[in-house]
Structures are given as structure tokens and as C-alpha cells.
Amino acid sequence: xxxxxxxxSRVICKSGTSVKIECRSLDFQATTMFWYRQFPKQxxxxxxxxxxxxxxTYEQGVEKDKFLIxxxxxxxxxxxxxxxxxxxxxxxxxxxxxxxxxxxxAFFGQGTRLxxx
Amino acid sequence: LAKxxxxxxxxxxxxxxxxxxxxxxxxxxxxxxxWYQQFPSQGPRFIIQGYKTKVTNEVASLFIPADRKSSTLSxxxxxxxxxxxxxxxxxxxxxxxxxxxxxxxxxIVHP
Numbered sequence: 001x002x003x004x005x006x007x008x009s010r011v012i013c014k015s016g017t018s019v020k021i022e023c024r025s026l027d028f029q030a031t032t033m034f035w036y037r038q039f040p041k042q043x044x045x046x047x048x049x050x051x052x053x054x055x056x057t058y059e060q061g062v063e064k065d066k067f068l069i070x071x072x073x074x075x076x077x078x079x080x081x082x083x084x085x086x087x088x089x090x091x092x093x094x095x096x097x098x099x100x101x102x103x104x105x106a107f108f109g110q111g112t113r114l115x116x117x
Numbered sequence: 118l119a120k121x122x123x124x125x126x127x128x129x130x131x132x133x134x135x136x137x138x139x140x141x142x143x144x145x146x147x148x149x150x151x152w153y154q155q156f157p158s159q160g161p162r163f164i165i166q167g168y169k170t171k172v173t174n175e176v177a178s179l180f181i182p183a184d185r186k187s188s189t190l191s192x193x194x195x196x197x198x199x200x201x202x203x204x205x206x207x208x209x210x211x212x213x214x215x216x217x218x219x220x221x222x223x224x225i226v227h228p
Contacts, residue, residue, distance in 0.1 A: 006160070034215060043204070044161070044218040093160045095216060104149045104208045106216045108160030 002028045002098045006109025013084055013116055021079045021112045023094030029074035030096035034106070035067075038091040050077040084116040121205045126223040135192040137222050139205030142186045150181060150188045153204045155221070161204060165190070192224075200226045 003026040013019050023033055031052045036044040048069050049057045056069035066088075068080040077096075081088055094109045122140040129135045141150070149168055153161035165172055167179040167188070178191040192199055204221040208214045 004160075036218075043220050046215065046217060049215060091158065095160070097214065097216075104151045104206065104210055104214050104216070105163050105166055106151075108153075108162070111158060111160045113158060 002026075002096075002107045004030075004094065004096050004107045004109045006094050006112055008112060009110055010113045011115070013114070015085055015116055016083055018080055018082045019084055019114060021081075021092055021094075021114075023077045023079070023096070023109050025075045025096045025098075025107075028096075028098045030077075031074060031099060032097065033071060033077040034095040035069060035077075035079050036093045036095065038093060038111075044093060047079075052077075081114065084114070086116045089114055089116045121207055121219045123203075123205055123219065123222045125220060126225070128225050128227065129195055130227050131196055132194050135195050135199070135224060135226075137190045137192075137203055137205075137224070138187055139190070140187045141205070141207045144185050144207050145209065147209050148185075148207050149210050150179065150185075151206045151208070151216075152177070152179065152188075152190045153206065153218075155202045155204065161218075164203075195224075195226045197226050197228065200224060 005024045007022045033050040035047045038044050047062045050069045050071040052071045058064045071077040091111050093111045095106045097106045151166040152164045154164050155161040165177050165179045169181050172179045180189040202221040202223050204218050
């Protein structure tokens with residue numbers, strides 16, 4: 001199946017700094033990618049939909065100035081957590097769907113564990 | 118967007134068959150049903166999807182009754198490595214589909 005790669009898998013940063021997470025579709029072009037965050041023992045919460053060449057669509061309650069999303073190419077979307085604080089510590093996951101694939105199958109990155117100290 | 122309801126948790130033993138049922142009473146005519154598996158600290162992994170009747174692959178089977186208001190994921194002869202959270206998603210096939218997750222079912226397989 002198609003592969004989505006996320007980097008880094010784990011990052012620790014100091015409070016007030018910014019962290020960038022990359023999401024790449026390795027063997028297909030993804031015009032749309034999705035970003036989620038997941039707290040311990042909870043489900044995935046959709047943060048935003050990333051569209052290649054245009055602004056991301058953020059879910060209600062997600063601060064777009066804090067979580068900057070850039071989808072500059074058909075294979076790369078980035079999520080930057082700006083001025084990170086301990087409450088931003090979470091598991092961040094990206095996803096993409098392969099264009100033209102029938103049904104609703106999506107491919108997910110391995111996730112990024114962000115710890116803000 | 119069709120809402121899904123699953124049991125929060127299930128327990129089983131190695132070698133048993135596990136059936137996880139998902140309710141989606143307001144599923145739309147063109148919606149597909151997709152199941153994902155998630156291990157701790159990993160992204161979800163696609164298991165199976167279907168539209169109606171029965172679908173089987175090398176990992177699982179998916180049973181969908183005629184009214185499509187529910188679906189059952191069947192895992193044959195589970196092992197300890199099947200301990201994970203299983204999510205049922207319902208949505209319309211196509212470019213505008215956004216995978217949206219409900220609470221999922223935490224399956225624990227005991228020795």
C-alpha cells in the first residue's frame with residue numbers, strides 16, 4: 001500500500017520555541033493531507049486539512065497562528081507548532097489519501113511525540 | 118457525517134475469534150465503512166473496508182447487514198499482537214472525504 005512518512009518520530013523542545021513536523025507521501029501525490037493530535041487514551045482529533053498550494057482549513061478551536069500548516073508540494077506537508085507550551089505536548093499524526101483510490105482508505109504517518117518542557 | 122458507536126473495550130484470549138460491532142444508524146447511501154487498527158504511539162493502520170455484504174482479506178473479515186446500519190469486524194484466532202485500538206469510520210468515497218475518528222474499541226488479548 002501507499003506510504004506516508006512522518007518526521008521526527010519524537011521531539012523534545014523547550015517552552016517558547018517552535019517545532020516543525022514533516023509529513024511526506026512517499027509513493028503518491030497527495031493534494032490533501034490531514035493533521036491530527038491525540039492525547040493519551042483518547043481518539044484522534046482532526047486539527048486541520050492541508051491543501052496543496054492553498055491555505056489549510058482548520059477545525060473549530062484550533063489556533064491557526066499557533067499551528068502553522070504548509071503544503072508546498074504534492075508530497076510534503078509541514079506542521080509547525082509555534083511558541084510551544086507544555087499543554088501542546090501530544091502525539092501528532094498526519095494522513096493522506098491516494099487520489100483516485102476507490103473507497104475511503106487513508107494512509108497515516110507513524111506519528112510524532114512532542115514533549116514541551 | 119455518520120456517527121459511529123463502538124464498545125469502549127473488549128477482552129479476549131489468544132486463539133479466539135473476536136467480533137467488534139460498530140453502529141452507524143445514519144449511514145448515507147454512498148458511504149463506505151472502513152476499519153483501522155492503532156497500536157500505542159503509532160499512526161492508525163488500515164485493516165479493511167466495505168460497502169455491503171461481506172469482505173474478507175488476509176487480516177480480517179467485515180460483515181455488513183443489508184440495512185448497513187451496523188458492521189462487524191471479525192478477527193480470526195487473535196494473538197497477543199492484536200492488542201490495539203480498533204476504529205470504525207464511515208464516509209463518502211471521493212476527494213472530499215475526511216477521515217474522522219470516534220472513540221474506538223480497545224481490544225486486549227490475554228495469554
